[in-house]
Amino acid sequence: MRNRLINPKFAAAIVTAATAAPVAVFAAVLPTTCSELLTFLSSAVAQTLAAFIGAIAVIMILVAAFQFLTAGGDAEKVKTARGTITWAVIGIVVALISFNIPGILSSFLGGALPTVCQ
DSSP states (O other), rough: OOOOOSSSHHHHHHHHHHHHHHHHHHHHOOSHHHHHHHIIIIIIHHHHHHHHHHHHHHHHHHHHHHHHHHHHTTTHHHHHHHHHHHHHHHHHHHHHHHHHHHHHHHTTHHHSSOOOOO
């Protein structure tokens, strides 16, 4: 019997649920007109991507913490762990900024996002 940290069937179920959950949520509110599509893209998709980026950054911080704990005084492993934390913090900053993508775009486009299609 092999010793596994995570059961592969359990991991597959989690990945499937994480992939299907946003699709199920967005299926109820999919846009039907062009202006609804622009509003949908500027808010729902941006927030979903920001949450995804933030979640991956938090996971990478946990990975870096594990790297620190298992470094055993090896300078190269500590350097790798510090680099991982640096990039994870950058990922969290990007995620926080991306929550405000509609506001940033509206300021560049003169105060409001376009809601009319041609």
